[in-house]
Amino acid sequence: MPLKLYNSLTRQKEVFEPLNAPNVGMYVCGPTVSGESHLGHARPFITFDVVYRFLMHLGYKVRYVRNITDAGHFEEEGKVADDKIASKAILEKLEPMELVQKYTHLYHWAMDQFNNLPPSIEPTATGHIIEQIEMIKKIMQDGYAYEANGSVYFDVLKYNEDYSKKNQPYGILSGRNLEDQLDTTRELDNQDEKKSKVDFALWKKVPVEHIMRWQSPWGEGFPGWHIECSAMATKYLGKKFDIHGGGMDLQFPHHECEIAQSTVCNHEIPARYWMHNNMITINGRKMGKSYNNVIKLSELFSGNHHELTQAYTPMTVRFFILQSQYRGTLDFSNEALQASEKALRRLMEAYEWLKAQSFVAGATAKDDNLDTQVNTWLKELTAFMEDDFNTAKVVANLFEIIPTINSLKDKHISIDALSGATWIFAQEQLTLFIENILGLKVDSGANRQQLNSVIQLLIEIRKDAKARKDFATSDKIRNQLTDIGIQLKDEKDGEMSYTFA
Template identity: 55%
Template sequence: MQHNLTIYNTLTRTKEKFEPIHPNLVGMYVCGPTVYSDVHLGNCRTFVSFDLIFRYLLHLGYKVRYVRNITDAGHLEGDNDEGDDKFAKKAKLEQLEPMEIVQKYTLGFHEVLRLFNTLPPSIEPTATGHISEQIEMIKKILDNGYAYEVNGTVYFDVDKYVKEHNYTILTNRKLEDLLNNTRELGGQDEKRGRLDFALWIKAKPEHIMRWPSPWGIGFPGWHIECSAMSRKYLGDQFDIHGGGMDLAATHHTNEIAQSEACNHVQPAKYWMHTNMLTVNGARMSKSAGNGFLPYELFTGSHPLLKRGYSPMAVRFFMLQAHYRSTLDFSNEALDAAEKGYKRLMTAIGLLDKIVPASQNKFDLDIQALRQRCYAAMDDDFNSPVLIAELFELVRLINSVYDGIQRIDEATLMEIKETIQYFIFDILGLKDEQSDGDNGTTEKLMELIIQIRNEAKKNKDFATSDSIRNELATMGIQLKDSKDGTLWNKI
């Protein structure tokens, strides 16, 4: 079928038809984590959202070069162009080398995303592995007249840039408001303008992570890292640049400025941003005491949680909200998402137990439903609408399993294909209950059903009923029919 994929572009604040720069190759860059601590849920929501986007583009047949960086150097406290490097602070605290800190939290980041069943990016570059590219980019920005050097630190000249470009094009904010909201910071006397930001920072004697440069020993500013790495792997201009909405006002605004000052072209055609997380309606943050890490969510160890939730239940919960919508965490919302996820997986588990009929007798147009599923994803990756459509399929599966409706072999295969495409390939869900057990659960249930059948044969109905009731308390339902006893998770 013909797809008319539209994407909401933060740059233009409109939905636009997706037309990649190169017909058969999509370049996508997503700002990755700063690996000096455990990855937080805001990061996870962003990476799950872009995993959905990555999966759908692959499903449509595009070759996608998905680049997601690792920030492992030069990321300061906030964006103040001053203070100690976070990696150095952590290394001193834990008496480790900075790269030991990087390795520890990079591995933790990868493990969390593995639990969320995200596909790995095509390329995962690190800031420390691309120092030379950052230096070359800074040299070119200096040569083009958009930066200046003071005592070994190189600053981007925002005042010069705004004379020829729209510095706030991504956020549509007024330059006067930015100036009024800029605090007086250390090193401000070196800057020509209050909005100027560091491209390269002179290292203090005690600074651990440092590199030689034409301007002396130092380390890169935060923003130049992404500009240099995206340029190296995707070119001067690529298709999609993504990240959390908190990055738009400063990090992505400065990325655009740097890249245009260097390459004379906008770095990305489409800018996409995921929305923020809230907890019971309040913004999630460490200072508010309502921020929790993924493992706290999985184990239920945070005081705001009644219990833990599995990674797939959490992924399903995230996908029930559109990536541009606020996502509110609450015990009630997570409970509801878990029930919905289990209902979905239970219905899928019934497919192999359905005996096809010779003729169809059902009330759902599978082809029309599949087209609606594609239409939802073509509309700026609208996963909540897609999930609502898939529950129509769940209703049909349950109805056929209960003998109310009938489907033939061809229709059963069509349903299985639709499930594979949208639930497993695109939404990226998997059945945690059966994942990795090598059929052990199925074999155990066959044994239990055999024991129960022997009890019924011997008219030991007390044992037969006891087995049925005990299984029900564990969320397993038995159903006796002329074809034997079937079971499913409820």
């Protein structure tokens, strides 16, 4: 089956056909590094990490570009003073690049915690001021932008008039028409500079006291917030590339503006497939800065937040996100995260055990029905991913297989219930999907090896105690290990195993 994905531009699932197979170009809008990333930000980065991983699994050579927005009107989060003088004092003390660096590091740390693969190219807005200025110049030359008082604005009405004739009106991606917007757009500052209130800034003039500013043909200022993605995507992926991704809230105006800018410069819609992940909600409401309801990633990992009853590991969060399909909203709650935590542990324990077994390829299956069923579940994993990256169904099937694995582990079934080939296929598919595609791994602490040796020693002592029917000693060892988070389990054959809570 071919890979199908939902294209926001056409509003339907389409077969994925790369422009230049086996190469694939993918651009995903990255973070604005003026503050710490929160749970909501985790979703696109995990979603598109899985997309990236799956495309590579299919054999594509993917160039994954994800930008860092580090240019603009930045102030340290939580330190925005309403008093202009105080605000200026903060800005004077704080070097913007210092702030940007701090949050870039934190962002990279979080991506690493989530086991997200690094993108092929991670360009910064500040590193591409020249490209942005060149692009703005080109848009002006073509007559779709104008200067006003040191700022440059995109002429949306003219663009819409001309490109509507080519069936590409402004609003093609978000499905809104310009007349509605003319009625509804709120009044903002400097509206009088613009020809129309729907026009958006390509370059913003800034006052002298502003630290983050660059020279341009129109004086000192900084680039508007849409042009960086157009400039960097064009530079690294060309005038037309395969996939453009981001959060749903970026569809308008950000991606709409990108389309307009790139279309003027490059004469075509920049990307063929537009993918948008839905939002994470909390108490039924989108998690976002404007609602003041965010849980930062560091808070999530430490449990230090009033909405949290405990800390959650990065893998728990990743698994939580992958348990839903990326186009639906996902509601955060402690109950839901705790469910994910337990489910993930069950999955990983069964998987780790299976991975460590050796099976003989030639052995035949005694239980044909089960053998067939397990094979079906395993094969479906690929089909689910090919259907618009349905990780929820992938996870569900993995859980269908777990009882069979655990049954073998606990000797409820014998090894020849399934054929050797099926067991080996299970090992291969689970490794492929759990580790390589879903990007899940065991959260492991340092010094695990020494710790394992110590536990092994305790197990030997406990075995001796049990042999003597010295249950007091035996229970003491088990109970105290339980207290420090290590769960001992007596196996049927007298062996003992353990897991970390």
